[in-house]
Every structure is written in C-alpha cells, then in structure tokens.
Amino acid sequence: MKRRTFMMSAAGAAAGMAILPRMSFAAEGVIDWYTSSDSNILDFWTNIVKPAFEAAHPGVTINLVDAGDGAGIIAISERAMAAKQTNTDPQADFFESADPLLPAGAIEAGIFVNIKEAGLSNYSKLNPAGIQSDYSLPYRGSQVLLAYDTTKLDPADAPKSWDDLVTWIKANPGQFVYNRPDKGGSGGNFVRRAIHQANGLDPSMFTVDNYTQEFGDETLGKAWELLKDIAPSLYDNGAYSSGNTQSIQLLSQGVVTMVPVWSDQVLQAIDQGVLPDTTGLVQLQDLALVGGFTRSVVLETGTNRDAALQLADFMLSEEIQSAILTELGGFPGVSWDHIDPELRERFADIVPQSIPTFPGGAWEAAINDGWYRNVAPNVDRNS
Amino acid sequence: MTELAEGGARPLIEKTGSRRPTGLLLVAVPVLLMAWLIIWPIFNAFARTVWRPDADGDYGFNLSSYVFFFSDQYSINNLTITLWTTGMCALLLLVICLPIAIYLRFSHGRLPAYVQALAIFPMFVPSIILAYAFIRVLGPNGMVDILLNSVGLPKIRTPYLTPWGPVIGLVWDNIPLTVLILLAGLGSVSNQAIEAARDVGARRLQVFWYIILPRISNSVLVAISFAVLGIFSSFTLPYLLGPASPEMMGPFMNRTFREVNDPLNAITQAVITFCFCIAFGLFYVRSVARNQGK
Numbered sequence: 001m002k003r004r005t006f007m008m009s010a011a012g013a014a015a016g017m018a019i020l021p022r023m024s025f026a027a028e029g030v031i032d033w034y035t036s037s038d039s040n041i042l043d044f045w046t047n048i049v050k051p052a053f054e055a056a057h058p059g060v061t062i063n064l065v066d067a068g069d070g071a072g073i074i075a076i077s078e079r080a081m082a083a084k085q086t087n088t089d090p091q092a093d094f095f096e097s098a099d100p101l102l103p104a105g106a107i108e109a110g111i112f113v114n115i116k117e118a119g120l121s122n123y124s125k126l127n128p129a130g131i132q133s134d135y136s137l138p139y140r141g142s143q144v145l146l147a148y149d150t151t152k153l154d155p156a157d158a159p160k161s162w163d164d165l166v167t168w169i170k171a172n173p174g175q176f177v178y179n180r181p182d183k184g185g186s187g188g189n190f191v192r193r194a195i196h197q198a199n200g201l202d203p204s205m206f207t208v209d210n211y212t213q214e215f216g217d218e219t220l221g222k223a224w225e226l227l228k229d230i231a232p233s234l235y236d237n238g239a240y241s242s243g244n245t246q247s248i249q250l251l252s253q254g255v256v257t258m259v260p261v262w263s264d265q266v267l268q269a270i271d272q273g274v275l276p277d278t279t280g281l282v283q284l285q286d287l288a289l290v291g292g293f294t295r296s297v298v299l300e301t302g303t304n305r306d307a308a309l310q311l312a313d314f315m316l317s318e319e320i321q322s323a324i325l326t327e328l329g330g331f332p333g334v335s336w337d338h339i340d341p342e343l344r345e346r347f348a349d350i351v352p353q354s355i356p357t358f359p360g361g362a363w364e365a366a367i368n369d370g371w372y373r374n375v376a377p378n379v380d381r382n383s
Numbered sequence: 384m385t386e387l388a389e390g391g392a393r394p395l396i397e398k399t400g401s402r403r404p405t406g407l408l409l410v411a412v413p414v415l416l417m418a419w420l421i422i423w424p425i426f427n428a429f430a431r432t433v434w435r436p437d438a439d440g441d442y443g444f445n446l447s448s449y450v451f452f453f454s455d456q457y458s459i460n461n462l463t464i465t466l467w468t469t470g471m472c473a474l475l476l477l478v479i480c481l482p483i484a485i486y487l488r489f490s491h492g493r494l495p496a497y498v499q500a501l502a503i504f505p506m507f508v509p510s511i512i513l514a515y516a517f518i519r520v521l522g523p524n525g526m527v528d529i530l531l532n533s534v535g536l537p538k539i540r541t542p543y544l545t546p547w548g549p550v551i552g553l554v555w556d557n558i559p560l561t562v563l564i565l566l567a568g569l570g571s572v573s574n575q576a577i578e579a580a581r582d583v584g585a586r587r588l589q590v591f592w593y594i595i596l597p598r599i600s601n602s603v604l605v606a607i608s609f610a611v612l613g614i615f616s617s618f619t620l621p622y623l624l625g626p627a628s629p630e631m632m633g634p635f636m637n638r639t640f641r642e643v644n645d646p647l648n649a650i651t652q653a654v655i656t657f658c659f660c661i662a663f664g665l666f667y668v669r670s671v672a673r674n675q676g677k
Contacts, residue, residue: 071641180627182642236523239544240627246518255523368642373457376628 029060031304031311034067034076035096037294038244040268042066044328045096053314060307062094073098080111084301093302094311097294099360100135101208107135113298118309122316125334127293129355132208136295139315139333140324143283143291143355144189147251147266148258150280161286162197166226168258170233175257177235177250180376182368184244189290190260191227191371192358198222201287203356211362220366224374231375240376251275260289267329291355293333425657428650435647448651457628462655464629465615468550472614473607475554476561480606483558484565485595488572499562506559510552514623517552518543548624549631553617557610564609568602569595601670608667612660632656 035042042064050062067073073095080090081103090111100112116123116134130138146165148158152175159165169176179187199205199219206219231238235256241247247259248266252275261269269275283289296315298308314320321332322340325347332339432449436442452458483502487495505513520526522543531538542548572595580594596603618633625631630638632652640649 069641182638236541236544241544242623242627246623249518250523253522253524365642365644368638369645372628372630372638376626377457377460 028303029307031060031062031093031308032065032091032302033062033094033096033311034065034073034092036067036070036073037097038262038265039066040265040328041096041294044323048323048327049315049320052319053311056314057307057310060304060310062311067095070097070099070102074103077106077111078103080299080301081106081109084109084111089303090299090301091303092299093304093308094299095297098136098297099295100133100297101361111299111301112136113300113305113309115298115309115312118298118312120309120313120316122313122334125316125338127333127335130293130295130333132293132295136297137312137315137333138293138295139312139320140328140330141291141293141333141355142262142264142330144186144193144260144289145263145266145281145283146258146289147248147261147275148280148282149251149254150278152257153280155280155282158280158282159284160282161284162193165284166230169230172257173233174235174237176230176233176259177239177241177247177256178260179241179243179247181371183242184247185292186244186247186260186262186265187240188367189292189358191223191367192290193284193287193356194226195220195223195358195367196287196290196356198226203287203290203358206359206363208359208361208363211366216363216366216370220370221374224370227371227375248275251279263291263331264329271329288354288356290358292357293355294330425654428657429654432647432651432654448647449655451648452651452655458635458652460629461632461635464546465632465656466659468546468553468621468631469611469614471550472553472557473611475550476557476610477603477607479554480558480561480565481603484562484569485591487562487566488569502562503559505555505557508556510556510619511623513552513556514620517548517624521551543624544626546626546629548626549617549621552620552624553614556620557613561606561610564606565599565602568599568605572598601674604670605667608663608670611663612667615660615663616656 033045035045045062045064050064054061067076076090076092076095077098080092083090100107106112112135114134115137120137126138127141130141132138146159157168159168178190181188181191195206196203199222234240235250241250244262244265248261248269250256251259251261252269263281266275266279266281270277270279296312298312299305302308316334318338318340321334321338322343324330324332325339325343331347336344433444433446434442435445437445483498487499487502508516518525521539521541523541524538525541528538528541542551576594577590580590585593616633617631618637621631622634622637625634632655636649636652636656639645639652643649
C-alpha cells in the first residue's frame with residue numbers, strides 16, 4: 001500500500017515538473033493581441049475586426065487576449081523589455097490600448113514600433129488631435145457624457161454646465177453617483193472635469209510632463225474641495241461605485257437618476273436593453289467631460305511585427321472606422337473627411353466639436369491617490 | 384530505493400524505532416514549493432522594505448515606509464476596517480455555523496442531508512458571481528426591496544457599498560469550510576457522553592457548554608483561524624461590495640501597487656498584513672501542536 005502511494009505521488013510529482021517549466025513560443029502568423037479595455041471592445045474585435053482582418057489577410061490570425069487593465073499591459077511591456085535584453089520572444093505583437101510612455105524607458109529600450117515611420121498607408125488620415133506620440137496609433141475615441149433617466153428628469157431641465165449640474169445634484173440628493181476614479185474612466189473623467197472646473201476650464205494647463213508635487217497639490221487641492229462639496233448629496237450620502245458597469249447597473253435599477261458614462265458603453269447598453277429607451281444623454285456645454293482616444297501600440301520585437309503593422313493599417317481603413325461608429329458607438333480615429341458623408345450626418349450628435357483630454361503619467365497616480373485620501377473618506381456616511 | 388522494497392512487508396502502523404526517509408521525501412516537493420513561492424518572497428519583501436537605497440543611492444537600513452504607514456491616518460483607518468471586518472466575520476461565522484454543525488451532527492434523515500448540501504453550496508460559487516448576485520438581491524432596488532415593496536413594507540437600508548457589504552459576502556463565502564471543520568470536530572463528541580449527561584439531568588445549554596464545547600474548542604480555533612486568514616487578505620468581495628474608503632488591506636495594497644505606482648508602500652502594506660496573518664497562523668499551529676501532544 002505504502003509503496004504504491006509513494007510511486008503514485010512520485011509519478012505525479014514527476015509529471016507535474018515536466019509540465020511546469022515548459023516554454024511556449026509565439027507562433028508565426030498568429031498575432032498575439034492584448035487589450036486593457038472593457039468587454040464591449042473585446043466583443044467588437046472578436047465579432048467584427050478579427051473576421052474581417054483574417055478574411056483580408058489569409059494565413060494570418062489574431063489571438064485576442066484580455067490583459068485586464070492598464071497595469072496588465074504594462075506588466076506585459078515590462079516582460080517584453082526583459083525579453084529584448086536576452087533577444088527572446090516577448091510573445092506579444094499588438095496592444096489594443098496602451099501608453100507607449102509606460103513603463104518608463106520602453107521607447108528607449110526599443111520595444112515599440114515607431115508607427116509614424118513605419119509607412120502605414122492610412123497614417124496620414126489620422127485626426128491630428130489624437131496624435132500624442134509617434135509610437136502610438138489613436139484608432140478610436142470615446143467620450144464621457146452624462147446619462148440620465150428621462151422619466152425622472154425632463155430633458156429640457158438636464159444640466160448643461162458644471163454649475164447647473166452641481167445645483168441639480170444638491171437639489172436632488174442621492175440621485176447622482178460616479179465611480180472611483182481609478183476603477184473606470186467614466187468616474188475618472190468626471191473627476192478630471194472637476195479638476196478643469198477648479199482651474200479655469202483650461203485643459204492645456206496639464207501636460208504629460210508638467211506634474212510637480214507643488215503644482216499638483218495646488219491644482220488638485222482645489223478640485224478636491226469641489227468634489228467634497230457635492231459628496232454629501234451623492235448616492236447614499238457619498239458612496240462611489242466600483243466601476244463603469246456598476247454605475248450603469250445603479251442607473252438601470254432606478255436607484256439613481258444620473259451617472260457619468262462612456263459614450264460607447266452607454267450606446268451599447270441602450271442598444272442591448274440593459275438601459276431602457278428612456279435613457280437620455282447630455283454633454284456639458286461650457287466644457288465637455290474629458291474623453292480621449294484609445295491608442296494602439298505595436299511591438300518592435302514581436303515575432304509578427306509586420307503582420308501587426310498590417311493590422312494597425314487595417315484599423316484605419318474605412319471599413320473598420322465606420323464600424324467603430326456604427327457597431328461600437330465610439331468615434332473614429334481618422335479625420336472626419338475620411339468618413340462616409342452619410343455616417344457623418346447620422347452621428348452628428350455624438351460627435352464632439354472638441355474633446356478635452358487629460359494627461360496620464362504622474363498626474364494619474366496623483367489623482368488616484370489624492371482622491372482616495374481627500375474626497376472618499378471625508379463624509380460621515382451615517383449622518 | 385531498496386528500503387522501499389522492504390516497506391511492503393511492514394505493519395500498517397510503524398512500531399519500530401527506525402524511521403525511513405520516505406515520509407520526508409513525500410513532503411519534500413510541497414515544502415520546497417512553499418519555500419520557493421511563499422517563504423522566499425516574504426523574506427525578499429521584508430528585506431526590500433527595510434534595506435533600500437536612500438536619496439543618494441546608498442543602501443542602508445531604513446524603516447521610513449513603516450513609520451509612514453503607522454503615522455498615516457488613512458492607512459490606519461484601512462487597517463482598522465480590515466481588523467473590524469475580520470473580527471465581525473469570525474463572530475458571525477461562529478454564531479451561524481455552530482448551530483448548523485450541531486444540527487447536522489445530531490440529526491438523521493433526509494432533511495439534514497439537504498441542509499448540509501445547502502451549507503456546502505457557497506463553496507462552488509465563485510466570489511465574483513456572489514458579488515453580483517448580492518448586488519441584485521440586497522442592493523438598492525434589488526430583489527429584497529421589490530419583495531418588501533410588493534407587501535407594502537419600506538425598503539431596507541442596503542449594505543451595498545458600506546462596510547457591512549463585504550461582511551455579509553465573506554461570511555456567506557466562508558460558511559462551508561467552517562461548517563465542515565466544526566462537523567469534523569463534533570465527530571469526537573460521543574453520543575454516550577451526551578446521553579450520560581442527560582441522564583443526570585443536564586439541560587440542553589449545559590450539555591453544549593460542559594460536554595460539547597470543551598471537546599470541540601480545538602476545532603473552533605482551527606475553523607476560525609482558517610476563516611480569519613482568508614478574510615484578512617480577501618480582495619474581490621471588499622472591492623466590489625465595500626465602500627471606497629476606508630478600504631480593506633487587499634484592495635488597498637492592490638491599488639497602491641497598480642494605480643498609485645508605489646511598490647514600496649504596497650510591499651510595506653503587504654508585510655504588515657502578513658504580520659497580522661502570521662499571528663493568526665500561530666494560533667492555528669499552536670492548537671494543532673497541542674492536539675498532537677495529547
């Protein structure tokens with residue numbers, strides 16, 4: 001009995017060891033693709049982009065992988081940097097959404113393709129407003145706006161400026177909620193809009209490399225005061241949902257009347273019946289809520305670098321850019337001149353004239369930490 | 384391996400004084416794996432927080448990240464809410480699971496089988512599913528509210544996004560393990576002992592207090608330390624159901640590491656969390672050792 005048990009566990013251990021350190025190599029012709037976006041984007045790639053691209057490029061397939069969040073993509077980039085030092089395969093070719101500035105030194109290490117120089121035939125069509133770096137490709141955009149329940153709030157009375165919004169929130173305590181800024185862009189960009197509000201509605205004040213402790217404390221400090229001011233009038237005396245989806249859930253359950261949402265996510269939610277047809281959308285007119293372009297990055301060291309660049313070029317084609325409008329509810333990364341006039345007409349409403357943006361980098365960490373320390377705890381929830 | 388060939392003829396229970404290395408070999412793989420994946424990172428993490436470069440890049444002994452943690456009211460609040468949640472869960476688990484386990488031990492038939500299946504059921508539900516189910520049932524305008532509303536009662540004060548959210552979720556999640564351990568412990572309570580106590584006139588509470596509890600105190604300790612270890616560093620349920628602030632150590636560490644890009648403070652938080660867990664772990668080890676000594 002004992003011997004048999006021993007043999008069995010020894011065999012099991014040996015088998016385990018044989019499986020454990022097995023190396024895997026990226027396959028030629030299979031683009032390893034990662035995203036940090038929400039599942040609606042993954043669905044869009046799975047159902048629209050992947051079949052179209054694979055049909056247009058026989059022999060090349062895309063392996064779609066959800067990296068979870070931005071930090072997940074950064075971890076894969078760090079792995080690619082380490083792999084480059086030993087000339088090994090990073091097992092990654094294409095990041096659907098990434099900031100080439102993170103992790104620090106990635107561009108210098110040479111793991112990302114300089115897309116501007118890569119000779120993409122469609123590169124010149126890009127909307128210049130979206131280009132932030134030569135190493136990333138702003139292929140789609142979306143913006144945060146306010147979604148509300150028209151059965152409780154007449155569209156004629158929907159707030160059109162920040163001050164109106166604050167007045168409305170205070171007049172209707174418990175009817176507004178935004179998510180924690182680090183847990184989803186809808187709440188995150190609502191917080192950034194408050195930062196713009198506190199600092200003279202001038203998005204150009206904040207750039208990716210002008211964060212200093214002093215400047216940050218001063219500018220962000222003013223925004224925390226604004227947010228603390230409305231906190232007691234939020235849902236449940238100052239509760240914050242833990243993500244974009246949870247905010248939409250609270251709106252759909254009729255718990256709150258208004259939430260900030262991503263344009264693409266809310267249009268899809270209405271389309272799928274998650275939110276009723278009576279959902280209204282409104283954008284602030286004094287300065288729109290922050291939005292942004294999603295930028296893709298191609299890995300220089302990936303096995304399928306050239307195929308991944310073909311994919312990048314394909315993303316700017318009219319076929320996909322139109323699908324971003326019609327299927328995703330986002331807005332295109334290319335300039336409007338390169339969009340079918342008919343579509344241009346149809347989506348005139350959700351297309352913003354200007355898209356205020358907010359830089360990432362050090363600002364992001366400062367906002368994430370500052371909000372939790374200053375805004376989140378400062379409410380006596382039991383009062 | 385020649386020793387092994389002789390092993391087959393050995394009696395089932397070892398009586399000779401000579402110990403063979405077979406046992407040690409069997410545990411070697413898990414022990415090495417634990418040393419590599421758990422113990423080494425712990426020492427590594429601890430060393431990296433106390434022995435690190437200062438502003439000039441010179442390595443030296445530095446406790447400033449710990450000083451920061453314990454002088455920072457925000458971090459202290461997070462630690463406090465974690466201890467409160469853990470304590471509250473342990474208490475509720477005992478209050479809920481002891482009666483279930485005693486019922487299952489002393490009753491027969493089909494109904495207890497169903498009760499047991501129901502008590503074990505949470506083990507098969509992933510916590511993320513549990514969290515969303517919780518929101519739909521106990522959340523604002525959830526199923527409970529709808530039911531209450533249909534009979535004309537006021538809505539409940541929802542525990543969603545309050546400290547009670549994670550408590551309810553974690554208790555539900557930990558019921559199976561606690562019930563199973565307590566049930567195993569109750570196996571050592573003999574029916575004769577209880578019948579004897581009844582014969583001399585002991586009431587139910589006296590039977591529980593003087594006969595059952597002393598027998599299972601060890602199991603209670605084990606069950607609680609198991610639950611506490613898991614709850615203290617839990618992530619998913621506090622993250623999805625709890626308030627933005629104060630947050631439990633699990634989400635706090637994760638956020639500090641990923642969103643604030645501050646590995647040093649995240650590791651410091653992890654070491655502090657580990658120190659609390661090791662204290663609970665020692666309870667467990669001590670009770671097991673005491674049991675073996677008997």
